[in-house]
Amino acid sequence: MRHEASTTVDRGRYEDAVTPWEEESWRTAAFGWAEDELAAGGLRVDGTWQVRVRPWSVLVRIPVAVGGPLWFKANPPASAFEGPLTAALARLVPRHVLRPLAVDAERGWSLLPDGGALFRDVLVRDEAGPGAWEDLLRQYASMQVALVPHARDLELLGVPSARTAALPALFDTLLAENTALSPEQRTRLGALRPRLVEWCEELASLGVPDTLDHADLHDGQLFHPEPGRFTFFDWGDAAVSHPFCSLLVPAQWAAERHGAAVVPRLRDAYLEPWTGHGRTAAELRSAVRPAWRLGALGRARAWGRLFPTATDTAAVAGHAAESLLQLFAEPPL
Template sequence: MRTSDERTTVVDRGRFTDATTPWDDAEWRREVLGWAEDVLAGHGRVECGTREVRVRPWSVLVRFRTGAGERDAVWLKAGAPSNAFEAGLSQELAAWVPEHVMTPLAVDPGRGWSLLPDGGPLFRGVLDAGAAGPGEWATALGRYGAMQRRVVPYADRLDGLGVPGARTRELPEVFDALVAGNPLFDAAERTALLRRRPRLVELCAELDAYGLPDSLDHCDLHDGQILAPAPGRFTFFDWGDACVGHPFGSLLVPVREVRERYGPEHVAPMVDAYLEHWTGLGHSAAELRRAAALAVRLGALGRAGSWFRLFPGTPTGDSEEASAYWVRELFAAADAW
C-alpha cells in the first residue's frame, strides 16, 4: 500500500510563502494524514488521485479524492491554535443545527482537526454563474438567522468550547486591546482613536439596552463561506473567525457584499429577511432594524480581532493592516446603511 509520503501532493501556499505552519514538519504531516487515512478507511472511503493542500497562516486544508466526482472529495482541516476551537464547534453545531451545517466525518477537538465531506458548490459560484442574486442572498440570510436563533440556548457552552467572546459589553475592552497592540497606529492616531472611545461606549450601551440574546457570530459570512447544495438550500461553514457576541454582527460582511455587487436598494430587504427570525422578543420592526445597524457597525471589532488567529511564528504584517482597517471603519461608518 502506498504511504502518505508517496502520494502525489500539490501544495498551494498562495501569497503566504513566509507563513510558518506545521505542514513543513514531516512528523506532524505523518500524524495528521495518518489520522485522516484511518478515518477514511473506517468510513469505507478509498483514496485515489492527487492530494491538494492549501496552506495559509491560519489553517492547513487537504483535499482527498475518493472517487471521480466532485462530491467524492473529503476535506481535512487543521486550524491554528487560536482557532482550533473550530473542530469542536463544528461537531456541536452538527448536533444542534444539523440542517444548517456540515456533519464532520470525525473531529479531534484537542488538536483542532476536522475531516469533512464535500458539501456541494459554493454560493459564490452560483452567484457568479448568474443562477442566483440578491433574492437568494435574502433567503440565505434568513436561513442563517434561523440557525443563530436556535443556537442562543447554547451561548454559554460556546464559551466552554473556546470560541472567543466579543459580547457587546466587552467591546470597549476589545477596542482598547486592538488599539494598544497594533504597531501601525502611531501615537497621534492612537490618541485620536481613544478620544472617540466614549462614542463606542454609547453605541454599546444603546445596543445592549435592546436586550437581544447573544449567539454565534460567524464574523466573516461572505459568499465563499456558504454552500448552495440545491436551490433554496444553504450550508454555513468555516467557523475559524467566529465569536460569541451579538448575533446581528454577522450582517456586516453580507451587507457590504450585497451593497457593492447589487446596489444599496437590495440591502434592506435582505436585512428584513434576516430579522424576521428575531421577532417575538418584544421588539418592533424599527427597533430590530436599529439594533441591526448598531451591531453591523460594532461588528468591525470582531473582524479586527479575528485577523490574529495565526500559526505561531507567522509574520503579522498583513494581519496588522487588516485589523487596523476594521478598527478605523468603526468610526468611519454611518449609524445606518
C-alpha cells in the same frame, strides 16, 4: 510519507508563510490520521491530495473511491475550537451546517464532507441574485436564534467570548496591542470610545441576547447546493457576541456585487427571525446601525488567529488596524 509524492500545494499569495505543513513529521501525522479515519468509515483514498496552505489554516482535498471528496482541515491554536464547534452545531442545528466525519480537538484537526457548490461559484454563474442573499440571511438568523440557549456551552468549547457588554474592553485590548496604528489614528480611535460604549448600551437595551457570530460570512463561506438550501461553514473566526454584528460582512459583499441599494432588503430579511418578543421592526432596524460598526471588532480580533509562525507581526497588525478603522465607517442604512 504515504502520499508525499501525490500531492499538489497551493500557497496563494502566501509563499513565505511558515505553517506546520513545512514539517515532515506533522505532514506524516496529519495524513496518517486522515487515512485512519477514512478507513474506519470504510473509505479509500483515490487520487491526488490537493493542499491549500494559508496563514490561518491548512486545507486538504482528499478524493475517495466512492462519493464526493472529503476535506481535512488544520486550525492554528487560536481557532482550534472550530472542530468541536462544528461537531456541536451538527447536533444542535443540523440543517444548517456540515457534520464532521472526525475531529481531533487537541490538534485542531477536522475531517469534513463536501458541501456541494459554493455560493460564490453559483453567483459567478449568474444562477442567484439578491433574493438568494435574503434567503441565506433569514436561514442564518434562524440558526442564531436557535443557538441562543446554547451560547455558554459554545464558549465552554473554546469559542471566544465577545459579548456585547464586554466589547468596550475588547476594543481597549485591540487598541493597546496594535502596533500598526499611527499616533493620529490611535488618538481618533481613543476619542471614539465613549460612542462605542453608547453603541453597546443601545444594543443591550433592546434585549436581543448574545449568540454565535460567524464574523466572516461572505459568499465563499457557505454552500448553495440547490435553490433554497444553504450550508454555513468555516467557523474559525467565530465568537459569542451580539448576533447583529454578523450582518456587516455579508451585506458588504452583497453590495459590492449587486449595489448598495440591496442592503436595506438584506437587513430586513435578516431581522425577520428576530421579530416579536415586544420588539418593533423600527427598534430592530435601529439596532443594526451600532451593530454594523461593532462588527469591525470581530474582524480585527480574528487577525490574531493565525499559525504563530505564519506571517510577520507587522502584516497582522496592519490588517487588524484596517478593521479597527472601519469603526468610523457610516453604515449605509
